[in-house]
Amino acid sequence: MLFLFITTISFGQKTAKYADSIRISYNIPEISYAVVDSKSTLEIVALGLHSVELQDRATLNDRFHIGSNTKAMTAFIIAKYVENEKLNWTTRFFDIFPEWKEGSRTDYADITLLDLLSHKAKIQPFQGENDPQIPQFKGTNQQKRNQFAKFVLTLESVKPDGQNQFTYSNAGYTLATLMLERVTGKSWEQLVTKVFNKDLKLNVKLSWPENQKRKDTWGHSTENENLRPIPSTWDYHLDYTEPAGDLNIKLKDYAKFIQLNLQGLDGLDNYLKSETYKLIHKGVENYALGWFNIYENGKELSVHSGTGAFTYFTIVHIDRLKSKAYIIFTNSFNSNTQQGVRMLMKKLKENYGS
Structure with missing residues (x-):
């Protein structure tokens, strides 16, 4: 066991x-x-500097903005309330917002x-390129998301990609979040705090x-x-699509979130049921729920x-057959x-048998 421990340390140092x-x-x-499996962290490392203009060294307490990896976390929150029967996966948007139907396109x-x-x-x-011009909405973040959603539903629908049969949409995640906000009476921000910080102790921030x-x-x-280098005071306009891409987290906490997913894919119930994780990851072809x-x-x-x-x-990358996950954060x-x-991901997979 001592030999294996020393060998593992040496292996990690080389990586x-x-x-x-x-x-x-x-x-x-x-x-x-x-690199994690469902039970343990096989390797975790922080390297480099906080900024090209500073000498602050990287640590495992560093936080990273995770952009569209937020989608899996938003889908996770929604899945919890589907399990609690606040919504069903087949619930139609206008079942929750019937008063919006008249002003929306029939496509939806x-x-x-x-x-x-x-x-x-x-x-x-709404990915930042060639987006329709968005009106200036006012109010709280939740109120602005509502106004934005009403606007989105007046726009022409788009044809899915012929190969993938889906249209990747940040705005779609805003609409899904509005459904949850209405049935729970809580904002997305409050739900992030409830699920990830209070229930799971993962220290997620907006x-x-x-x-x-x-x-x-x-x-x-x-x-x-x-x-x-971009300061945290930078006012980047996310066009009311925060549930699709506006969380930050420490790598070690994100790894715990991924381990919950690995456990569920392995057939274990935890915060969500195993059958829910399987739907989230592979219940829909090409793009499931945040993955x-x-x-x-x-x-x-x-x-x-x-x-x-x-x-x-x-x-x-989650290797569902090997039950391992590979996570890389950069700034x-x-x-x-x-x-x-890409090169580092390839190396990690070679090292750990994926």
Whole structure:
């Protein structure tokens, strides 16, 4: 056992050295990564700097904006309330908002909660490029999401991708969240606190990691091939799609969230029932509920990434057959970051048999 322990430490040190060489070669300020199975953390490492303009060293207490990896967490929250019979997966949007039906396009008459979370509702994407002009809404975040949703439902529906048969839509996740907000009487922000912080003790926070009052990560945009650190006070307009992409979390807490998913996929009930996890990950072809559902080369994968408004890049691959997950968090986003992360992901999978 002592030999195995020493060998494991040596193995992890070699991987960390490789990861740091990638970080330096591809000009990524910070890379933090973890490999987990359903019961334990096999490897977890933080490397690099909080910002290219600071000497703060990376730690495992660092927080990262996870962008579209928020979708899996929003779907998780909704799944809990489906289990509690507040909603059904087949509940239609206009069953919850009947008064909105008259002012909405008939294309959306029968869209369901499951359609919205699996991007089958043909809702406009709202991903920041070529989006329709959005009016300036006022009120609380929840009130603005309601106004935004009413607006979205007046827009022409979009045709799904011919290969994947879905249209990836941040706005669709706002609509799904509104359904839950109405039946629970709580805002998405309150539900995040209830499920992840009070129930699961995962210390999830909204929006960007705070880097002005404490030492923590800075996201980095890319201008003329140079990295520019972004302060947490930066006012990035997420177009009322926060439930699709606006949470931050520590890697070690995110790893615990992924372990809950691994346990469920292995047939164990925990915060959610095992049958719910199986629906979340593989109940719908191509894109299930917050996860790309991939079958290739004899493998079954749940995969997702997030860009943190093009300032962070986070990615997770769940090997459903091997019951292992690979998580990589970075605080920059460009082609170099993506290439470096691909190389590290490949190395981690080689090391751990995926």
